[in-house]
Amino acid sequence: MTTTAGDESPTFSHFDAFRLINFTFIKACEALTTPELGPHQRIERLMRYHGDLLAAYGPAVHLPFGEFRRKLRGTVDGLLPGWLDRSAFDTLDFTVVDADGCVTGSAFDLQWETTQLHRILGRLKRNGRSRFTDEQLQDEIDQDQMYELVKGRGDEQYVRDRATLVECPAGDRKTLSTRGLPLNALRYYEPIPYHSTYRTWWFPCTVCQWPMKISKRVSGGDEYYRAACLYSRHADTGASFVFRPTSGSAPELHPDSTFEPMLREAALFLDGSTTVPEARPVEDSLALRRGVWRYTCVPGLHELRLHQVLSKQLGALAERGRARITLWPMQDAYDHRIEVTGAGGGVHVFTVDVKDYTHARVLADSLQRNDGDKGGARWLVVPDHRADQIPLLSLTCSKYGMKAATMTDFAETVCRTAGVAWA
Ligand SMILES: [Zn+2]
Structure with a gap:
């Protein structure tokens, strides 16, 4: 060209x-x-x-x-x-x-x-x-509109609505309509995707609750099925199951993956192995579009967990006015703002954007084109399982006065600065 x-x-x-x-x-x-x-x-x-x-x-x-x-x-x-x-x-x-x-x-x-x-x-x-063409931009527009729909009801409501969206990527029509989401947001829910359907059932991922993908397997002439989350980290950490074909009744799932996180990463680890999902009827169930699930719900779970864990660790300091932990401040200029008073009395502010990209070079290039983070965050934080992206991202971040870290490394740094122990 x-x-x-x-x-x-x-x-x-x-x-x-x-x-x-x-x-x-x-x-x-x-x-x-x-x-x-x-x-x-x-x-x-x-x-x-x-x-x-x-x-x-x-x-x-x-x-x-x-x-x-x-x-x-x-x-x-x-x-x-x-x-x-x-x-x-x-x-x-x-x-x-x-x-x-x-x-x-x-x-x-x-x-x-x-x-x-x-x-x-x-x-x-x-x-x-x-x-x-319009069609080529549709996925991107969906994502933008989603934020617009959740915005506009005030800062506190924004956090509630966005958290609800992260926690409810799928469900039956009636339950979804009682969760208090803006009415317009409900049109981003669609029927359960065909690749997640077995006969008349679907199964929620044990990490993110979005419908798991079903695939048919044959082993030694025996036919069986696998249900696993399309986000591979969820499948690798518990959201992967097998089941035998059934004639009339709903199948029973059996776990087929186990994972033990490192002790220091356990507090932020999203464990998918604690439950076995039950079959849900496809009829009358809805799931968020794949793009909204992948780029709002999947990283959103990490963002919520980081917020919860830091709120707990710094809770005693916050009560004494020596820490302030804000999730999605200013309706999402970035993801977290954490202010702590250090042992010497100095105030430290951490502004964080969580980035969950599969292709680190594309992320590094985006940062470069934006001259750093577009919302002005000074920290770029990736989920712990993306630790191998840190060398490349650190190199790019350093040009713009930013730092790149895994979620656990970042949380540890905050706790150390505040003079409290990490979880
Ligand atoms: Zn999942």
């Missing part, structure tokens, strides 16, 4: 093309695997996405329709044209859809995370959105 007039950065053009191509794969893969599409509709959609992809590839790349269909089952890297610069990304060696035809967590996250970066680039360029 050539650099457009007025575009001074070749990276933009490559990135822009990447996002367009990546979006097209995901839509094409969905068209390939969505069960409710008839054969005619399926082909029609695939042909449209094939055309979009050829336009993004440019005239020098040859990709017949049959090969395009085959490539959709392969890795993201295999779907990119040779001319595209891959240096801005972590590994692209994963598939867009899994064996069950469900969009993988890595591919889904890559699309959303690059969308965030694209928004920044778009703001910088001012005309950055022009190549994208």
